[in-house]
Amino acid sequence: MLKCDGAYMTDNRAAEAAVKTLVLQNEVAKLTLDAIEEAVLRIDISGDITYLNRKAEILTGWPRNEALGRPITDVLLFTEGRSTSTNDSALNRAEFERGALIPIANCKTCTLVRRDGVELGIENTVTPIHDQDGIVTGSVVAFHDVSAARAKSVEISHLAQHDPLTGLPNRVLLNDRLTQAISLAMRQDKQLAVMFIDLDQFKKINDSLGHVIGDKLLQSVAGRLVNCVRRTDTVSRLGGDEFVVLLSQVEHEEDAAMSARKILRALAAPHIVDYKNLDISASVGVSTYPSDGPDAESLLNKADTAMYEAKKQGRNNYQFFRRDMQVRIAERQLLERDLRYALGRNEFLLHYQPKFSLETGKITGMEALIRWMHPQRGIVSPAQFIPIAEECGLILPIGRWVLLQACKQGRVWRDSGFGIVPIAVNVSAAEFEDKDFISGVRAVLISTGVNPQNLELELTESVLMQDAESTVRTLHALKDMGVTLAIDDFGTGYSSFTYLRRFPVDALKLDQSFVQDITEDPGDATIVSAMISIGTSLNQRVIAEGVETYEQFMFLKSHKCGEGQGYYFSHPLVAEQAGKLIGATNF
Ligand code: C2E
Ligand code: CA
Ligand code: CA
Numbered sequence: 234m235l236k237c238d239g240a241y242m243t244d245n246r247a248a249e250a251a252v253k254t255l256v257l258q259n260e261v262a263k264l265t266l267d268a269i270e271e272a273v274l275r276i277d278i279s280g281d282i283t284y285l286n287r288k289a290e291i292l293t294g295w296p297r298n299e300a301l302g303r304p305i306t307d308v309l310l311f312t313e314g315r316s317t318s319t320n321d322s323a324l325n326r327a328e329f330e331r332g333a334l335i336p337i338a339n340c341k342t343c344t345l346v347r348r349d350g351v352e353l354g355i356e357n358t359v360t361p362i363h364d365q366d367g368i369v370t371g372s373v374v375a376f377h378d379v380s381a382a383r384a385k386s387v388e389i390s391h392l393a394q395h396d397p398l399t400g401l402p403n404r405v406l407l408n409d410r411l412t413q414a415i416s417l418a419m420r421q422d423k424q425l426a427v428m429f430i431d432l433d434q435f436k437k438i439n440d441s442l443g444h445v446i447g448d449k450l451l452q453s454v455a456g457r458l459v460n461c462v463r464r465t466d467t468v469s470r471l472g473g474d475e476f477v478v479l480l481s482q483v484e485h486e487e488d489a490a491m492s493a494r495k496i497l498r499a500l501a502a503p504h505i506v507d508y509k510n511l512d513i514s515a516s517v518g519v520s521t522y523p524s525d526g527p528d529a530e531s532l533l534n535k536a537d538t539a540m541y542e543a544k545k546q547g548r549n550n551y552q553f554f555r556r557d558m559q560v561r562i563a564e565r566q567l568l569e570r571d572l573r574y575a576l577g578r579n580e581f582l583l584h585y586q587p588k589f590s591l592e593t594g595k596i597t598g599m600e601a602l603i604r605w606m607h608p609q610r611g612i613v614s615p616a617q618f619i620p621i622a623e624e625c626g627l628i629l630p631i632g633r634w635v636l637l638q639a640c641k642q643g644r645v646w647r648d649s650g651f652g653i654v655p656i657a658v659n660v661s662a663a664e665f666e667d668k669d670f671i672s673g674v675r676a677v678l679i680s681t682g683v684n685p686q687n688l689e690l691e692l693t694e695s696v697l698m699q700d701a702e703s704t705v706r707t708l709h710a711l712k713d714m715g716v717t718l719a720i721d722d723f724g725t726g727y728s729s730f731t732y733l734r735r736f737p738v739d740a741l742k743l744d745q746s747f748v749q750d751i752t753e754d755p756g757d758a759t760i761v762s763a764m765i766s767i768g769t770s771l772n773q774r775v776i777a778e779g780v781e782t783y784e785q786f787m788f789l790k791s792h793k794c795g796e797g798q799g800y801y802f803s804h805p806l807v808a809e810q811a812g813k814l815i816g817a818t819n820f
Pocket of ligand 3: 721744745
């Protein structure tokens with residue numbers, strides 16, 4: 234019945250307006266949802282899709298008209314690892330209150346497979362929808378693409394765990410892997426090995442050829458190390474020229490020894506860097522689990538200790554950790570600590586040992602030998618602390634002190650009328666290579682007024698053989714200054730005749746190990762007489778060291794050795810006694 238009833242009209246209009254408002258609100262909501270960056274999808278209680286916004290269409294690859302009414306498991310496909318699956322953790326059928334089933338759960342780390350197969354990292358949240366009575370009628374799934382953020386975080390974690398220069402795992406990742414490998418080895422009752430690898434004399438290459446070349450050499454070393462081990466092993470760089478290799482599967486100690494030998498061989502072949510052939514060797518320390526320690530830290534420490542031993546054994550070799558090494562290293566560290574204060578506390582002292590002419594019996598010179606008066610240990614011999622000083626760089630200030638002190642003493646003897654006695658000073662490799670060495674010698678000569686001819690520098694053969702070219706230059710510079718040069722411990726190094734001829738050397742000091750047995754061992758007697766002949770023919774003075782007996786003295790004298798030094802003539806003496814001896818002998 235159509236009746237123009239005012240009330241009815243009003244009701245109708247109101248309803249219409251309400252519907253309009255509702256449609257409008259719905260439209261606004263849709264537009265709003267389409268405008269946002271979050272993908273939104275709504276499902277009903279049976280898990281079928283009742284709505285999805287623009288972003289959800291884009292991320293799933295499903296247009297609205299095809300997606301509506303489909304089960305959510307068709308549209309939201311997740312992978313787990315590599316295989317695509319629509320169950321288990323990513324699509325858990327989580328049971329919500331009142332028995333309603335929502336076929337998807339919150340997930341922070343799932344990978345969505347878009348309809349075209351492209352995989353996207355997403356994060357989603359699922360919120361159940363309740364009706365007025367509080368009954369779950371469906372749910373809203375909101376999700377967004379986190380692929381870029383995830384890639385960035387993967388990149389950041391890679392950076393945090395790898396060494397930028399070589400791309401190798403760094404200390405952080407090594408620690409992680411080592412800790413994991415230890416727990417695996419423990420469960421399986423297996424062994425593993427840690428190798429600490431330190432390049433020999435790398436600093437020299439870096440200093441002489443520059444950091445760019447040094448870096449490339451490190452990259453080449455890294456590549457060789459990686460090629461030496463199995464894929465399951467870890468090669469890492471701790472920094473500088475220190476690498477650590479973790480061998481995760483070791484049956485016997487010999488397996489680790491084999492790997493160490495392989496590494497030494499692989500590194501020894503020349504490295505071609507910027508068209509240059511570079512040679513480098515390494516010292517390797519090995520520790521094994523479980524015998525050397527229960528955790529990553531102790532295994533690394535032990536391998537490091539063993540590496541130091543390998544350095545001490547002359548480099549380019551490997552050593553397994555042994556308990557006695559640790560005692561020695563601890564002792565060494567104590568000495569090194571005290572050595573740092575020794576100069577400042579005036580704990581050094583020089584003794585002087587005379588050299589004699591075997592023919593006239595006169596003193597031909599005094600060799601300065603350093604002594605360390607340790608406040609607790611008493612006198613520490615230079616054989617004990619000089620190698621430590623050389624390693625930690627303290628030899629430079631100590632060497633300068635010795636040179637100055639010895640020259641001052643020479644001046645004191647001269648001024649007190651004891652006559653002019655040449656002073657001999659021992660020079661370590663590190664001092665000789667120091668760029669300020671020559672100017673330092675000059676400064677001392679000037680400040681003490683010692684005639685350069687009365688200063689003899691004793692250099693060991695190993696110093697001379699280190700880098701022939703620059704050695705020759707330094708030797709000539711010293712010669713030009715007028716300083717005398719002697720080769721110390723002659724016969725123990727690899728002196729070749731060519732070198733001997735090239736070096737402007739004035740004297741050879743025959744090592745005491747040869748002199749010791751000349752009267753008993755015919756072999757040593759032959760060697761000593763041959764060395765005397767070499768020196769004489771090259772116009773060099775020959776000085777025999779370590780002469781202890783009358784027989785040795787007579788042998789040397791009869792073989793025309795020019796000078797001798799040793800307990801037979803005199804022990805090293807304090808300055809005052811040495812001065813008296815000069816006075817008594819030379820006048
Ligand atoms: P070196 O230069 O070969 O010195 C000779 C060493 O043999 C000295 O030991 C000396 O005391 C000892 N000696 C002398 N005559 C005899 C002998 O007849 N028989 C025996 N068995 N030994 C004898 P020292 O003073 O303990 O020095 C040891 C080494 O320490 C030296 O060997 C030298 O290489 C180094 N050294 C000493 N003073 C200095 C120094 O001021 N600077 C540097 N760089 N090294 C030094
Ligand atoms: Ca000497
Ligand atoms: Ca010597």
